[in-house]
Amino acid sequence: MCGIAGLISFGRARDAAAVVRDMTAALTHRGPDGEGWWSDGEAALGHRRLAIIDVVGGAQPLVNETGSVRVVCNGEIYNYRELRSELQARGHHFRTASDCETIAHLYEDDGPDAVAKLHGMFALAIWDRAAERLVLARDRLGIKPLFYTSGARGFGFASEIKALVAGRLTQRQVDPGALLHYLSCGYVPGAATIYRDVQRLAPGELLVADRDGVRRRPYWVWQPGLAPRSRAAAEEELRSLLMAAVREHLVxxxxxxxxxxxGIDSSVVSILAAAASPTPLRTFSVTFPEDRVFDEARFSRQVVRQIGSGHTEIPLTRAQVLSAVEPALDHLDEPFADPSLVPCFEIAREARRHVKVVLSGDGADELFGGYTKYLGEAYAARAPRSLMWLLARVSALGPCGRGNRLEEAVRLLRRLTDGGGIPDTGRRYARWAQVCGEAEVRALVPDLSAGHPASDLFAAEALRFGALDHGDPINRMLYTDCRLGLPGDMLAKVDISSMANALEVRVPFLDHRVVEFAFRVPGRWKIGGIRGKRILRRTFRDLLPPEVRRRGKRGFEPPVGEWFRTELRDLFWDVMKTGSRYLPCVRRDAVETLYRQHATRRADRSKELWALFGLHWWASRQRTGV
Structure with a gap:
């Protein structure tokens, strides 16, 4: 895992090498083990290295036999050994044992289409000197990020926006439409970023830049195929695919x-990894000694006893999580409203003391229906409007929040009834997924609210899949989440929190063959009764401890709702005041209304308040806004 950067000037700048050195220095946290640069005048590539494969000899940029192709890559190519053997059989000569050197030789043979042969997580750049062509590519699910901009100094790219800022390649003008979408989603979805002149490469996308311009196209498109012939056949195939994926991810x-x-996801990955690992597996879990409701130690310890792993428990106190707020939010290049970033940041820092690489169960919820909102989709579409109205009235009578089980039940019921009456799958899901509803966005930023609402994005993705999915509403929702929420929120959070601490996180569930299989499985096999991930539970029922197999989904969000009423109250208003210098577009009276509703427990506004808190924190640190 690494950080990459580059600038192709196409004759517009003579200082490309110096610029890329500045860009690469801004990515030191991603790769503390080494750095490398290459330049031929108008093209320059830079790399920061976290040494995982070929620790001694795998420094980048990497090159083909003739020196005409140069490569920098952030990530891992899990099938590199098979590719290397094929390439050597065709006469290619390798200089290193690096997994990423295969990219240069594949490109020699197949051009940009070579990317489709790679299995792994990656964001890569290839400079073809003879053709004066730059090729960028991002892995199929968007596990690794890649940003780019084109301006007076040329075409620049980097693993993080802060490198483009360090290279003075962006004007840092905030895009009002992106800010609107951030308030709605809690992140900036799709290919846009918070800045007008910076874009992100989409998952599964290829970009080619040369003197004729910039062209983008997908190199991988998932489509639903024929469903397995039976549930038993589906379980057998899932087991085989996931075991193979875990083995590859141990390379x-x-x-x-x-x-x-x-939880089920991380337990399955740990059990399979322990069985496949040639050495005893190291496992890491978090305990919450001050909050037994959120503490999952009794479940993780059952798995540890079963697999015999060398286990480290990371106790997180309220004070520790609160102390991580500042470093976690200070690291952000864009506003980001997922509060679980904060404990993830602290966990990554502690795990990095022991290992460089960890496997994670991320992605299983989005493939197999693990979140409560998917259960809502399973039932809300069929529920009579009158029942939704009645449930909404009942939920309005109780206190709403996350402070105890009653408040949590009321909160979930309100979410169900809020979106359950919307007939369209995409727009219904958009309402459940949104941080701020369209009415709240209009109240908060009335002068910016003329653009397309975020619900249009969700509806468009659901419609795209709906043309192919044979009317399966569950898979339509899961697909929409995999296209928007997974890369925009979940995977972004994992990359930000882990790479800030030089820790590589691998996600076996997001092997593209597992993903393709998951969307051949009918939604009704994923959700049954009041539980999701039904097929996952059944497939590994012989391996999972019974108590782990039966348990429900437990989120990983810190209790920011309570914090805003107590420890974070003064800081919240201080941040609002400081950030408002750069965000005069945000109405103070609308913020006060949301806070008052939350403080009196009339409504749970923790998501909206955290989004505003994060936005104003980011604006004050970056000294920009709209």
Whole structure:
């Protein structure tokens, strides 16, 4: 895992090498083990290295035999050994044992289409000197990020926006439409970023830049195929695919560990990894000694006893999580409203003391229906409007929040009734997924609210899949989440929190073959009764401890709702005041209304308040806004 940067000037700048050195320095946290540069005048590539494979000899940029092709890559190519053997059989000569050197030789043979042969997580750049052509590519699910901009100094790219800022390649003008979408989603979805002149490469996308311009196209498109002939056949195929994916994800020249929360997803990954690992597996879990409701230690310990892993428990106190707020939010290049970033940041920092690489269970919820909103989709579409109205009235009578089980039940019921009456799948899901509803966005930023609402994005994605899915509303919702929420929120959070601490996180569930299989499985096999991930539970029922197999989904969000009423109250208003210098577009009276509703427990506004808190924090640190 690494950080990459580059600038192709196409004759417009003579200082490309110096610019890329500045860009690469801004990515030191991603790769503390080494740095490398290459330049031929108008093209320059830079790399920061976290050494995982070929620790001694795998420094980048990498090159083909003739020096005409140069490569920098952030990520891992899991099928590199098979590719290397094929390439050597065709006469290619390798200089290193690096997994990423295969990219240069594949490109020699197949051009940009070579990317489709790579299995792994990656964001890569290839400079073809003879053709004066730059090729960028991002892995199929968007596990690794890649940003780019084109301006007076040329075409620049980097693993993080802060590198483009360090290279003075962006004007940092905030895009009002992106800010609107951030308030709605809690992140900036799709290919846009918070800045007008910076874009992100989409998952599964290829970009080619040369003197004729910039062209983008997908190199991988998932489509629903024929469903397995039976549930038993589906379980057998899932088991085989996931076991193979976990084996591939263990490829490394340094020790590999696993995050083990005690949930189904991380338990399955840890159990399979322990069986496949040639050395005893290291596992890591979090405990919450001050909050037994959120503490999952009794579940993770059952798995540890079963697999015999070397286990480390990371106790997180309220004070520790609160102390991580500042470093976590200070690291952000864009506003980001997922509060679980904060404990993830602290966990990554602690795990990095022991290993460089961990496996994670991320992605299983989005493939197999693990979140409560998917259960809502299973029932809301069929529920009579009158029942939704009645449930909404009942939920309005109780206190709403996350402070105890009653408040949590009321909160979930309100969410169900809020979106359950909307007939369209995409727009219904958009309402459940949104941080701020369209009415709240209009109240907060009335002068910016003329653009397309975020619900249009969700509806468009659901419609795209709906043309192919044979009317399966569950898979339509899961697909929409995989296209928007997974890369925009979940995977972004994992990359930000882990790479800020030089920790590589691998996600076996997001092997593209597992993903393709998951969308051949009918939604009704994923959700049954009041539980999701039904097929996952059944497939690994012989391996999972019974108590782990039966347990429901437990989120990983810190209790920011309570914090805003107590420890974070003064800081919240201080941040609002400081950030408002750069965000005069945000109405103070609308913020006060949301806070008052939350403080009196009339409504749970923790998501909206955290989004505003994060936005104003980011604006004050970056000294920009709209």
């Amino acid at each position: 490394a020249d340094v020790p590999v560990g696993a995050f083990l929360s005690g």
